[in-house]
Amino acid sequence: MKNKYKVFLFFPLLALSSCGNNSSTPSVTPPVVSGDTYSNPVYSSSMPDPSVIKAEDGYFYLYATExxxxxxxxxxxxLLDWxxxxxxxxxxxxxxxxxxxGLWAPDINKIEDKYVLYYSMSVWxxxxxxxxxVAIxxxxxxxxxxKGKLFRSNEIGVTNSIDPFYIEENGRKYLFWGSFRGIYAIELSTDGLSIKPDVSKIQIAGTAYEGTYIYKKNDFYYLLASTGTCCEGINSTYQTVVGRSKTLLGGYVDKKGKSMLENSHEILVSKSNRFVGNGHNSEIIEDNEGKTWFLYHGVDVxxxxxxxxxxxxxxxDESGWPYVRGNSPSLTSEKPTF
Known part of the structure; x- marks a missing residue:
């Protein structure tokens, strides 16, 4: 993807076949759950770009591109039966x-006593x-x-301003975003509903990425993102990648110390014989046994x-880097414990 640019790579990425016009209830084949195992997919209808939160009622709620x-x-x-x-x-x-x-790539959060949903809005x-x-x-x-628009591309000076991700650190609130024209961050107001006055955006990663998600574990921040094409069916080249940093605002690097600003990263999930175009992961969720899980979308061949x-x-791994077994989606795996 870094060496083979096509025009569509720089457009906001939505499933070409749907464009958010399907208002019917999807027909879903439930995942196969047997004993202590389950099989992918866990939801067989189209749910691109998932974002997940665990609510006070004990349920996980998932939001997706429309x-x-x-x-x-x-x-x-x-996380299995949706x-x-x-x-x-x-x-x-x-x-x-x-x-x-269309409404694309939502990001759900709990800020104070409100559920706050950031979303992208664009025509292809x-x-x-x-x-x-943002909505509440x-x-x-x-x-x-x-609650309306935070910014447009031509107002913030970042082409293709989609794919929001919210995170807090030391009482300060940040929004990360971007799609194949650089990943950026900016500080938000105390309620998270507007850009903080008199702040500047900061570029965090290069032009290979979209679908930002950041996870703090021990001494590092891990930036997960997606590269490639999401929306070409079985020809999709989407994959999930990762870099890490000692600080939230960077710099993020791969295992060799090369910068994500220069489009260097480690591959977390690539294609398999069954699933391709695997990317735009949700939040990482810890289960009752301390295992960590994430949801993401793919195309079933x-x-x-x-x-x-x-x-x-x-x-x-022992050096603190995340990995998915086989660097590809599992067919069958042990169930999470909640």
Whole structure:
């Protein structure tokens, strides 16, 4: 991907076949769960770019790019058995700062007493007019109230401003974002609903990446991102990669110390014979045994309609680097324990 640029790589990445127009309830084949194991996929209908939070009711709630219109919300007790509980918005309440735009790559968080949902909004190819907005709700299943646009690409000076990710550090709130034109960070206001006045954006990683997620473990921050093409069906080259840093704002490097600003990284999840285009991971979740897991989307070569939901354990080697066994999605794995 770093050496073979195509025009579509710089457009906001949404499933070309859906574009958020499917308002019907998806038909889902449940994962095969037998004893202590499960099989991928854990949700067989298209749920791209997942973001997950565990709520006070004990359920995990998952939000995804609107292959189901108005941004779908799923719920599960165990990360395996998911049910659709609704959408974040309706046709009347959906954000409108890009009137014909789709809602992509949400990021869900709990900030103080509110569920805060950052989202991308764009038309396909709208690199300068796409942007990031924010909505809030009292409950994880909504209804969400749109609080409007944070910024557009042409306002913030970052082409293709999509794929938000929120994180707090030492009481300060940050938004990371970007898609194949650099990954950037900026500080937010105390309520997380606007950009902090008089701050500047900082470039964190190079032009190979989108779908930022950062996880703090021990002495390091791990930046997970996706490279390649997400939306070409069985020809998709998406993969999940990682670098790490001693500080939140960088610099992030690979195992050899080469910088992610120069598009250097380690591969976490690549393709397999069964699943391709595997990327844009959710938050990393720790189970009751201390094991860590993440969800991400991929394309099932046996049924290549949409981007289905995959789950895998994230392991950690002796030097603290994360890895997924085989660097590819599992077919069958031990279940998480919740």
């Amino acid at each position: 292959d189901k219109r108005n941004l779908p919300i799923l719920r599960s007790k165990n 049910s659709l509980v609704g959408t974040a918005f309706t046709d009347k309440t959906r954000p409108d700062f890009e009137p014909n735009g 190819g709208g690199e300068q007019t796409c942007g990031i907005g 709700a009292d409950r994880p299943e909504g209804p969400f109230t749109d 046996n049924k290549p309609d949409g981007r289905i939901l995959l789950l895998d354990e994230v392991n950690w």
